[in-house]
Amino acid sequence: MIVFDLSCDEGHTFEGWFSSSADYADQIAQGLVTCPICGSEDVVKAPMAPAVPTKGNSRSDVVEGRVVEHTASSSAQPIANTPMPKEVTEAFAALAKAQAKALEKSEWVGDKFADKARSMHYGESDAAPIHGQATREEAEDLLDEGVSVAPLIVAVAPPDELN
Numbered sequence: 001m002i003v004f005d006l007s008c009d010e011g012h013t014f015e016g017w018f019s020s021s022a023d024y025a026d027q028i029a030q031g032l033v034t035c036p037i038c039g040s041e042d043v044v045k046a047p048m049a050p051a052v053p054t055k056g057n058s059r060s061d062v063v064e065g066r067v068v069e070h071t072a073s074s075s076a077q078p079i080a081n082t083p084m085p086k087e088v089t090e091a092f093a094a095l096a097k098a099q100a101k102a103l104e105k106s107e108w109v110g111d112k113f114a115d116k117a118r119s120m121h122y123g124e125s126d127a128a129p130i131h132g133q134a135t136r137e138e139a140e141d142l143l144d145e146g147v148s149v150a151p152l153i154v155a156v157a158p159p160d161e162l163n
Contacts, residue, residue: 008035009042011157012096016043036084037096037154096154103152106131108159114138121147131156 004024007013012035018024024045027033033043084092106129109116113132119125121142131152134142142149 005046006033006035006043007046008038008040010035010038010040012037012040013046013155013157036089036092038093039089092154099152099154099156103131103156105129108132108156110158114142117142117147117149118145121145133158 002018002020002024004016004018005013006016014036016024016033018027024033028043031041034041035043083089109130109132111133113130113134116125116130116132120127120130134149139149139151
């Protein structure tokens with residue numbers, strides 16, 4: 001099996017598992033590969049990090065035609081390589097659409113999110129809808145200070161990373 005990072009024309013990224021590069025090309029040509037978030041058929045390979053070999057303390061099993069890696073320290077369940085149920089796909093697409101609408105009038109502030117949110121909370125700057133990136137520690141500190149923050153349900157790519 002080969003795993004590719006894929007992205008659609010809407011900027012969503014996801015993984016695709018194929019038996020070979022040729023299998024990927026065949027499925028793309030037949031329109032069988034779609035974005036699990038929005039259903040777009042305009043899917044391409046996303047840039048990927050190089051593969052890292054498995055540790056010596058691992059073993060591989062073949063489960064339902066898939067290779068599943070196990071390591072001595074891994075207690076995670078194998079991930080199913082089957083399409084999500086239609087209801088799940090539709091619900092996730094509705095959530096993504098609602099989030100996109102909510103963010104239309106929100107300003108992307110990148111890694112300055114915690115500073116900007118704190119500044120607005122303490123009245124040092126005008127309140128405005130913002131979204132950006134914060135570490136878990138930054139988000140917890142904001143919450144401890146009484147600043148209202150919430151994680152986004154669907155990951156958002158920074159504007160400078162969009163094609």
